[in-house]
Amino acid sequence: MILNLDTSFKPLGENQVLFDSFIFSGGEPHIKIKSDLKNTEEVTITVRVTSFNDFGMLLCAIDAVKRSGVKNVHVFLPYFPGARQDRVMVAGEPLTVKVYANLLNNQELSSVTVFDPHSEVTPALLNNCKTITNYTFIEKVLQNIGKKALLISPDGGALKKIYKVSEYLGGINVIECSKKRNVTNGKLEGFKVYEEDLGGEDCLIVDDICDGGGTFMGLAVELKKKNAGDLYLAVSHGIFNKGIAALNEHFKKIYTTDSFRDVDGVMQIKLEEVLKS
Secondary structure: OEEEOOOOOOOOOOOOOOEEEEEOOOOOEEEEEOOOOOOOOEEEEEOOOOOHHHHHHHHHHHHHHHHOOOOEEEEEEOOOOOOOOOOOOOOOOOOHHHHHHHHHHOOOOOEEEEEOOOOOHHHHHOOOEEEEOOHHHHHHHHHHHOOOOEEEEOOHHHHHHHHHHHHHOOOOOEEEEEEEEOOOOOOEEEEEEOOOOOOOOOEEEEEEEEOOOHHHHHHHHHHHHOOOOOEEEEEEEEOOOOOOHHHHOOOOEEEEEOOOOOOOOOEEEOHHHHHHO
């Protein structure tokens, strides 16, 4: 059976486990399972985590399901929170991804499934972790574009994954790029495209997360300087905290999934479609 905590997000099927949920006036999440689960062996819980309260609701749901008599509880987290904080850069900071992983590991879950994790650190920290790659998502993006495009790696962190995508898709050419972050002010600078002339070919930048979008806009400018054709952007997890208006000035079309939230003004491919393929 499936418990979709976000009733507008049903990547694994319909909401078969009935429940009520609300937030107490003090801010605490609460849930009450309404379905009879006494004879249920397995339940998979899905949720889009956009705040710590969403994660708190997930932990409450896990406990409630177990107290209902379910022995095997699985969790599907398409976007794993804190995954970008997978190393300590400055003394005094937390290893945030481990904080979230420890909370889930303490639940003794049968499995935790994550879609396109930010790095190998997330699955390494999670017990009984399964991952879903972005291969099918990018395949669907290219089908929608309807023509050939170079795959653009925005930085070294994305390089390993993008070559695996290329291999899955039959060996599409990959263009390597890089950037630097100014440690004094946090701004991105020094964008580089390691190809002198792109010959007017269309380009698809592939990455896991788009938050503010500065990386992709800075890279778009450099790609155009190197004679790029139409520019496209595909990110598995679209946060878009600054909106998409500025991004749309650089890209012919932007693609994402519904792993984090529903977004207007972009081409959103539902995870339900990705998982069925």
